[in-house]
Amino acid sequence: METWQEVLRKNSISSLEALAVKFGPEHFPELDRLRQAADNFEFRISPAMVDLIKAPDDPMWRQYVPSVEELDVVDGMVDSLNEDADSPVPNITHRYPDRALFLVSPVCATYCRFCTRRRKVGDPEKIPMSQFESAFRYLEEHTEIRDVILSGGDPLLLNDRRLDAILTRLRAIPHLQIIRIGSRIPCHLPERITPELCATLRKFHPLFINTHFNHPDELTPAAVHGLGMLADAGIPLGCQTVLLKGVNDDPAVMKELMQRLLMARVRPYYIYMADQVAGAEHFRTTVQAGIRIMEALRGWTSGLANPHFVIDTPGGGGKIPLLPEYVISMNDDEVILRNFRGEHYVYRQPHEPAEVLAIKKPKRPARARRKTA
Numbered sequence: 001m002e003t004w005q006e007v008l009r010k011n012s013i014s015s016l017e018a019l020a021v022k023f024g025p026e027h028f029p030e031l032d033r034l035r036q037a038a039d040n041f042e043f044r045i046s047p048a049m050v051d052l053i054k055a056p057d058d059p060m061w062r063q064y065v066p067s068v069e070e071l072d073v074v075d076g077m078v079d080s081l082n083e084d085a086d087s088p089v090p091n092i093t094h095r096y097p098d099r100a101l102f103l104v105s106p107v108c109a110t111y112c113r114f115c116t117r118r119r120k121v122g123d124p125e126k127i128p129m130s131q132f133e134s135a136f137r138y139l140e141e142h143t144e145i146r147d148v149i150l151s152g153g154d155p156l157l158l159n160d161r162r163l164d165a166i167l168t169r170l171r172a173i174p175h176l177q178i179i180r181i182g183s184r185i186p187c188h189l190p191e192r193i194t195p196e197l198c199a200t201l202r203k204f205h206p207l208f209i210n211t212h213f214n215h216p217d218e219l220t221p222a223a224v225h226g227l228g229m230l231a232d233a234g235i236p237l238g239c240q241t242v243l244l245k246g247v248n249d250d251p252a253v254m255k256e257l258m259q260r261l262l263m264a265r266v267r268p269y270y271i272y273m274a275d276q277v278a279g280a281e282h283f284r285t286t287v288q289a290g291i292r293i294m295e296a297l298r299g300w301t302s303g304l305a306n307p308h309f310v311i312d313t314p315g316g317g318g319k320i321p322l323l324p325e326y327v328i329s330m331n332d333d334e335v336i337l338r339n340f341r342g343e344h345y346v347y348r349q350p351h352e353p354a355e356v357l358a359i360k361k362p363k364r365p366a367r368a369r370r371k372t373a
Contacts, residue, residue, distance in 0.1 A: 004191040008109055011047035019045075019065065027056045030068050037070040040279060042122025046110040046188045052217055059215045059247040062283075064110055069282035076278030078119050082316030089138045090131040095318060098146045099178075102135055103127045104166055105152035109189040114244060114280040116312075121153050132166070140173050147178040156185040156192055160200045167204045179204060182240070184212045186226045193226030198233040210238040210269060214248050216256045224264045231265040238269035241307070242283075243293070245274075249285045251296030258297060258305035268307035276314045287311070287322065295324045299340025 002010070013019055016038060020028050028034060045064045053060045079085075086095045093101040106120070106127035120126035139145055148170060155163070170176055181201075185192045201207055209230060213219060231237055239261050241248070248254050258268045271293070274284045294309050310319040328336040328344060335347045 002191075004189060004194070007191045008046060008189055011050075012044050012109075013050055014044040016043075016066070022050070023053070023056065033068045033071060034066050037066040037068060037279075040070065041066075041113070041115070041118045042108075042111045044109070044111050048190060048220065048222065049110050049188060049218075052220070057246070060217065062246050063112055063114070063214065063244065066113065067282065070113065070279045072281065073278045074281055076276055076281045077314060078278050080275045080277040080314050081116060081312055082314075083117070086316060089134040090128055091135045092138050094138075094142070094145070095316065098144055099149065100139065100142070100145050100147075101149050101151055102139070103152050104129070104132070104150050104155050105157050107152070107157055108154045109157060109185060109192070112184070114242060114274055114277075114283040116275045116277050116280075118277065118279060127153055136169055136173075139170070139176065143175045146175055147180065148176055149180040149182060151182040154183050154185055154188075155181050156183045156197070157189075160196055163197075164200050164203075167200075167207075171204055178206055178208065180208045180210060182210050182212070186211045186223050186230070187213050187218045190220070190222040190226035193229050195229070198229050198235075201230070201235060202233040205234060208236050208238065210240050211266065212240050212242075213257065213261060213266075214241055214244060216253065216260050219257075219260050219264055227264045227266055237266040239266050239307070240270045240272065241268070242272045242274055243285055243290050244283045245285045247283075249289050249293075251293050254293045255296055255301055255305070258307070259301060262302070262304055268305055270319075271307050271309045273309075273311045275312060291322065291324050294322075295340070298324065 013022065016028060016031060016034055020031075043066055049060060049064055053065075055061070056065075083093045083095075083101075086093050088094055091103045093103075095101075106122060106124045106129070108121060111118075111122060115121055139148060150166070158166070167179065170179055201209075211227070213223075227237060241254075241257065243249060243254075248257065254271070261268050271290065273287060273290055274280065276284070290309055294306075297306050308319075309322050311322065312319050326338055328338055330336070331349075333349055335349065337345050337347060339345060
């Protein structure tokens, strides 16, 4: 039986020539420009994702196959979230008061063409694994950090021994309460979810994994099985979905994805607006499209299937949540609300009892008596 490393190495597609053989050269008329797009950002499609591509320009194709649209930069930014400005030492981004991002792997099983971190993912020199010591020291010295998120690249592409060493070092830092891992491995390479990996991870609770599925088709039987193994190891699972044009910018598709995630024991956590990153602008939808999707979830399916809808703001402002407008008006007496069906309801504001108001009412100063003649 092949190991997960062998599956990834032998069966992935990592060249345009292999794509042309698989799907037909007629689908790659601009090969020279496509080669430039593939050179600008790492290219690999894992076997699980290759098997899901049904036709050119379908949701899987759009996510993973290079496109000449990547060469059209209008207002995209190289570091759209300004992560590098918040990086005090290599591999660490410290933006929020009590948590930090720790990049521990430069590589992914499949490279998403909309990747926010495409400026460095796939390049071991830009996510240097030889410079972890300064990252560990920073986390040790900054006692306000109680939550660390391992990302990359994909942390679960590290072997079990390396993962164990990193997690052991982190667990030795007294003020680190929570460890999180961000990974697309359950989607892209479910063979990586092994009993040995689960046994390693379960030693370091409280440990959370936020995975990433963008389309219901990605929840294959193998992916669901891998998610079940992680859940059985006691790991709470969440999903961070990116709203992508031509992939999931449809309320019915997104609702099905959220419902199927719950069936796989994964709690929908975020729906992100696609970041304003250079090379991925063709994936962006309008904010109104995201609001319509949230309106199709709220009230129409379980609250468990309603993630936060956020924009991770350009320039490093952090995540800002958005909701459809359900408050029609509000004053000291009442709040007028609309429900998911568009019906209006009134919620009365609380008022203090009259006797309380009388007690609180300020006394008028006594008037001076008028002297009588």
